[in-house]
Amino acid sequence: MKKIAILGATGSVGLQTFDVVRAHPELFQVYTMAFGRNVDVAIPLIKEFSPKRVVVQDLETKQALLQEGTSAEVVVGSTGMVEVSADAEVDVVVNAVLGSVGLEATLAAIRAEKQIAFANKETLVTAGHLVMEEAKHHDVSLLPVDSEHSAIFQALNGERKSDVHKLILTGSGGSFRDLTREQLTNVTVEDALKHPNWSMGAKITIDSATMMNKGLEVIEAHWLFDTPYEDIDVILHKESVIHSMVEFKDNSVIAQLGTPDMRGPIQYALTYPSRQRLPSPKSLDLIEMGKLHFQEMSFERFPCLKMAYEAGKVGGTMTTVLNAANEVAVALFLQNKISFLDIERLIEKALQRHQVIHHPDLETILAVDVETRAQIRENV
């Protein structure tokens, strides 16, 4: 029986992790859950899974939980997330928290040599070098939950790194894939939140529409699979059935396919290297699908992807700025304070004015993150 800490428990990936646990009570026990402020979603989960420890974002949320009479120990803030990630009782940390706020908890879980099921891509974008150095030092693997990275991880299984020619990430194109750039001027938050294939949290759904999600994933792949940016391609694949591929030096391409259901990659990261029945009735029916479509990616149509490649190649604090600017810009769009196209404009401006610092330490990363967020907010 593995004892699990779920960070981001009330979110889209968090809730689907509970589904996996529900399907395999003989394998998993939820020992800790960490979330932000969504007490209404958290309370039934606390009642159902009786975690020993709960982490919340602030004291107000702690008060709200305590008023409900929870018997769990309640700890607060990012220090709370760090503490529970290194808890000696925990075997597996599922990091499904949203944003680079998950960085220090990731480092803590690595230092405590936990099994890590990793969804929190913003952490690798903001400080991939620190995370991977620590992972190497402690001989800890980050088991990918992001569907593309889970696919690549599966395709690479048993292969030699020296035989890999390139990684090919697939991107759906997001909610506005059939619109021209001119048509993006007046799109609404409501429309942006309608992903064609996946049901996900609001931030990643907007990232998918701007194609920044794929940009973050290119950087995530660079770090997870130690692959240069020149060897990571992105292609448009509107059905999201092929979750990603690896091309080898003999021109063989190994792809991983499945229905768009995150419980697959979440469960694989929890059960790796074995596989278990999935809590989902729907398997992939290629006859029903009939056709799969592929199209060349366009940097002109999706400038966020171009900015992500460029920031990744520069490295250092440039990707910290990319991530922080994107997190704030997307939040402002979701609050209807800026337009959809303002997201890319704000990120571009933040990248242009930043003087890169190479090989930044944690303190520098955190300072650049805070500074970038403040600058973006001041400029709106």
Ligand SMILES: NC(=O)C1=CN([C@@H]2O[C@H](COP(=O)(O)OP(=O)(O)OC[C@H]3O[C@@H](n4cnc5c(N)ncnc54)[C@H](OP(=O)(O)O)[C@@H]3O)[C@@H](O)[C@H]2O)C=CC1
């Ligand atoms: N959704 C998906 O299918 C996929 C998601 N991912 C990645 O997984 C991560 C989570 O995404 P998703 O589940 O969609 O996001 P959601 O917005 O649905 O959930 C985010 C979770 O993080 C919590 N949270 C946010 N800020 C804080 C904070 N400061 N302190 C503590 N907890 C916090 C939220 O708590 P609360 O709501 O209670 O405030 C919530 O539990 C992201 O990095 C995303 O890119 C990757 C692939 C697929």
Ligand SMILES: CC(=O)[C@@H](O)[C@H](O)COP(=O)(O)O
């Ligand atoms: C489920 C998942 O991993 C998401 O990151 C998904 O890939 C988003 O889809 P697109 O970014 O391809 O639209």
Ligand SMILES: [Mn+2]
């Ligand atoms: Mn993905």
